[in-house]
Amino acid sequence: MQNFEFYSAKSIEDCLDYLSEKKELCKVIAGGTDLIPVLRNEDIYPDYVLNILGIESLRGITEEDGEIRIGPTTTFTEMVESEVLNRTLPLLVQAASCVGGPQIRNRGTIGGNIATASPSADVLPAVLILGGVLEIRSRQSGSRLLPLADAIDAPYSIRLRPDEIITGICIEKLPPGTRSGFEKLGRRKAMARARMNMSIVVRTNEEGIISELRIVPGAVMPVARRMEEAEGILSGKRPDSSLMDAAAEALADQILRVTGVRWSTEYKMPVVENIFKRVLGQLLWNNKRGKE
Amino acid sequence: MPEDANKTLLHMKVNGISVEIPVRPTWTLLRVLREELRLTGTKKGCEQGDCGACTVIMNGKAVNACLVLALQAESQEIVTIEGLGTEDNPHPLQKSFVEEGAVQCGFCTPGILMSAAVLLKKNPSPSLEEIKKAISGNLCRCTGYSKIIKAIQSASKYGDVQKSLRVDTYWATSNAAERRD
Numbered sequence: 001m002q003n004f005e006f007y008s009a010k011s012i013e014d015c016l017d018y019l020s021e022k023k024e025l026c027k028v029i030a031g032g033t034d035l036i037p038v039l040r041n042e043d044i045y046p047d048y049v050l051n052i053l054g055i056e057s058l059r060g061i062t063e064e065d066g067e068i069r070i071g072p073t074t075t076f077t078e079m080v081e082s083e084v085l086n087r088t089l090p091l092l093v094q095a096a097s098c099v100g101g102p103q104i105r106n107r108g109t110i111g112g113n114i115a116t117a118s119p120s121a122d123v124l125p126a127v128l129i130l131g132g133v134l135e136i137r138s139r140q141s142g143s144r145l146l147p148l149a150d151a152i153d154a155p156y157s158i159r160l161r162p163d164e165i166i167t168g169i170c171i172e173k174l175p176p177g178t179r180s181g182f183e184k185l186g187r188r189k190a191m192a193r194a195r196m197n198m199s200i201v202v203r204t205n206e207e208g209i210i211s212e213l214r215i216v217p218g219a220v221m222p223v224a225r226r227m228e229e230a231e232g233i234l235s236g237k238r239p240d241s242s243l244m245d246a247a248a249e250a251l252a253d254q255i256l257r258v259t260g261v262r263w264s265t266e267y268k269m270p271v272v273e274n275i276f277k278r279v280l281g282q283l284l285w286n287n288k289r290g291k292e
Numbered sequence: 293m294p295e296d297a298n299k300t301l302l303h304m305k306v307n308g309i310s311v312e313i314p315v316r317p318t319w320t321l322l323r324v325l326r327e328e329l330r331l332t333g334t335k336k337g338c339e340q341g342d343c344g345a346c347t348v349i350m351n352g353k354a355v356n357a358c359l360v361l362a363l364q365a366e367s368q369e370i371v372t373i374e375g376l377g378t379e380d381n382p383h384p385l386q387k388s389f390v391e392e393g394a395v396q397c398g399f400c401t402p403g404i405l406m407s408a409a410v411l412l413k414k415n416p417s418p419s420l421e422e423i424k425k426a427i428s429g430n431l432c433r434c435t436g437y438s439k440i441i442k443a444i445q446s447a448s449k450y451g452d453v454q455k456s457l458r459v460d461t462y463w464a465t466s467n468a469a470e471r472r473d
Binding site for chain 1: 318407425
């Protein structure tokens with residue numbers, strides 16, 4: 001590890017001052033589960049490392065007027081154990097429970113998962129599908145809100161200036177009757193980077209017609225995003241097996257157009273179709289076959 | 293440059309004892325425990341958070357000591373395998389691991405014991421699934437895990453799994469901080 005100066009910020013103000021002075025020479029550390037391995041490999045060598053774990057106001061989960069606010073240094077374990085999240089946004093709990101193993105979940109944070117912006121992140125796509133908005137602050141420009149969907153632009157990259165920091169992740173509660181599901185495929189059950197994950201949010205009306213559908217596959221594209229084509233095939237329709245098949249195919253097609261044919265395509269395309277049908281089938285018909 | 297120019301004084305509690313130790317910013321908690329405090333029971337394995345050999349308890353939670361910068365442990369409470377039990381007064385888990393033959397090469401054992409100790413402290417009679425989940429961040433290349441799981445299940449035969457040496461000293465403080473929302 002190359003030498004750096006370490007500083008623990010005592011408050012958000014303190015943190016903003018430090019960042020505005022050191023800018024790109026500085027890396028922010030929270031749980032460190034992503035950062036420490038890359039520091040050790042000397043993939044990056046910041047002059048300064050700013051620890052934000054000591055800032056109490058950056059941590060914790062609150063519920064206010066239909067909105068959930070998650071502090072960036074809230075750990076995955078805290079998310080999994082959160083009464084608020086289990087009640088309001090179980091999708092986030094599912095995603096957080098799939099990260100690494102217990103030791104990683106005890107240290108790793110939601111803000112870190114987003115700021116690292118790994119293509120194989122588990123929690124990031126879940127926040128994305130829920131329409132999460134980042135609350136960002138800097139000394140220079142005060143605070144601003146940035147939807148996560150607009151924040152991620154490339155693998156391991158997020159549209160944050162070096163003097164900015166995420167101070168909160170805001171997510172609106174889902175309308176009543178909305179169901180959500182998350183599934184992860186790794187090479188093993190625990191401690192694996194996602195080979196693929198799938199987040200789905202769906203709502204049907206009284207006639208069984210899909211009034212809203214959101215699909216975000218993770219770890220299959222450089223940047224996680226909603227899959228409008230597949231969503232369009234099922235939205236406004238009464239779902240059945242053939243529509244499901246068509247949507248799964250559209251999903252795979254759209255992914256293929258983004259990534260091009262790669263060595264893993266032969267494996268990934270049928271699997272992405274199946275995991276999609278499985279998660280959505282579970283939500284619609286309570287079975288994993290994706291059939292009515 | 294003199295050797296210590298780049299060091300900062302780190303204060304933490306290790307196995308119930310307050311320590312003050314000059315550390316470099318690049319050092320991990322693992323390095324400080326092993327090289328500075330000579331607590332070599334905590335093992336250095338993959339050094340990237342995959343194997344769990346370096347698992348210690350920090351404020352009541354299992355963490356990989358290789359993924360914590362030493363200076364991030366400022367004012368925190370750490371329990372290592374040395375604090376779990378002693379040769380004269382072993383933790384019930386330690387007795388159980390020996391009796392049930394759950395130790396082969398032994399390299400993963402301290403880490404697994406720490407993960408299991410946290411589990412049993414919260415839940416003295418865990419299900420098979422809960423045990424598997426609790427040790428899912430710890431790799432063992434010898435045993436195939438079945439004897440390890442058996443030993444964790446049987447630990448309560450060898451004493452009170454929730455009461456043990458120094459684990460008690462930190463638990464009171466850590467529980468308060470556990471659920472924040």
